[in-house]
Amino acid sequence: MLLDIVFVACGLVGLYFGAEWLLRGSVALAWRLAIPTLIVSLVIVGFGTSMPELLVSVRAALSGSSDIALGNVVGSNAANILLIIGVCALISPITHWDKSVRRDVWMMLAASALLLVLVQFSVIGRLAGLGMAVILFAYLAYTYWQGKQRVEELNADLEPDDIKHESLTPGFTALLILGGLATLFIGAELLVRGSTSLARDFGVSEAVIGLTVVAIGTSLPELATGIMSAMKRHSDIMIGNIIGSNIFNILFILGVTAMLQPISVDPRFGSFDVPIMLAVTVAFAALLLGNLGVRRIVAGLMLIVYAGYTVMLVQV
Known part of the structure; x- marks a missing residue:
């Protein structure tokens, strides 16, 4: 059991630093290749902060732990809003943001509603996964077509320390990307292995482990980005980080996980x-x-x- 706890702890550390390194390297590469800030924000940042969810869900599904794969996404989306927005808004209330x-x-x-429809079936199959990827x-x-006229405006509004790229050499950028990917893979492996074993030891379902510890x-990464944005009072980055992550997660x-391995639905x-x-997503959307x-x-x-939701998870 002690070894499993060590696996979980090391997995969490690996996911955090792996995502951080991958995100820094990817943004630096985007700037070196002159990719617009809009694409950096929508794709690289959104994808980078969702890499842990991707690797954990794929790893869990391929190993037969569909409950962790699905619970990871559902739990992450709930945590993104209730936990991360909650913590960040305590630091800096969200009162002004880009209404676009x-x-x-x-x-x-729409993505959240689609997921509710999909989990009414016993399996999320490859065709459904392909459909989700196509929609994304x-x-x-x-979004790129609609927002390309605002690229210069967005670049002008971005402060130099929002995206650290100027001091990274090509070699160091490549090292960050490759090292981040490798660390993410190792972290995902350790987290899934340790959490599934702990679930069996404590008699807790894999779904609950996926919805809490893994999620x-x-x-x-979203929490770290959100806190940094809150401290700098960048509400747009804080909100965009969470909304983008929730869309990517679903x-x-x-989508990718189901295409690789159909997901059984508890x-x-x-x-x-x-x-x-x-319900949490609707409430957050109503506020915005x-x-x-x-x-x-x-x-x-x-x-x-x-906190109440987490307690309820164990009792359901």
Whole structure:
């Protein structure tokens, strides 16, 4: 059991640093290749912070732990909103943001609703996975087409320390990318192996482990990015980080995982976990679409709800 705890701890550390290195290297490469900031924000940052979820879900599905693969995504999306937005808004209340994020909020809602439909079936198959991936790439293409006129404006608004790229040499950039990928793979392997073994030892279902320990662990990059954004009072980066991650988690992570290995669905996901995730997503969307923002009292309530949700998971 002690070895399993060590595996989980080392896996979490590996996922955090692997994602951090990959993200830094990828952004540096994007700037070196003159890829617009818009694409950096939508694709590289969104994909980079979702890499832990991707590797853990794929690794879990291929090893026959579908509950961890699905629970990882569902739990991460709930944690992104209740835990990460809650913590960040306590540091710096979200009161001003780019209202063009409405398009992405609607996409997040649509992806969450689609997941609720998919978990009503016993398996999320390869065709469904392909459909999710196609929807994501169509959304990214549309977003790029719609926002390309704002690239210069976005670049002008970005502060030099938001994306550290100028001091990285080509060799160091390559080292960060390759080292980050390798560390992510090792971290995912250790986290899945340790968490599944602990689940069996304590008699806790793999679904609960996926929804809690694994979900929070793979959300560490979003948490780190969110806290940094909150401290610098960059609400747009904070919101975009979470919305982009939630969209990627469902459409890309589950899409790719299902294409590689169909995901078996425990009935509890359709009756409890995904409906809760969707309700949380709707509430967060209402705060943004209604121009209400997230003040400290709401942030505190989010953290209380997340604590209660975590307790409920063990009892369901």
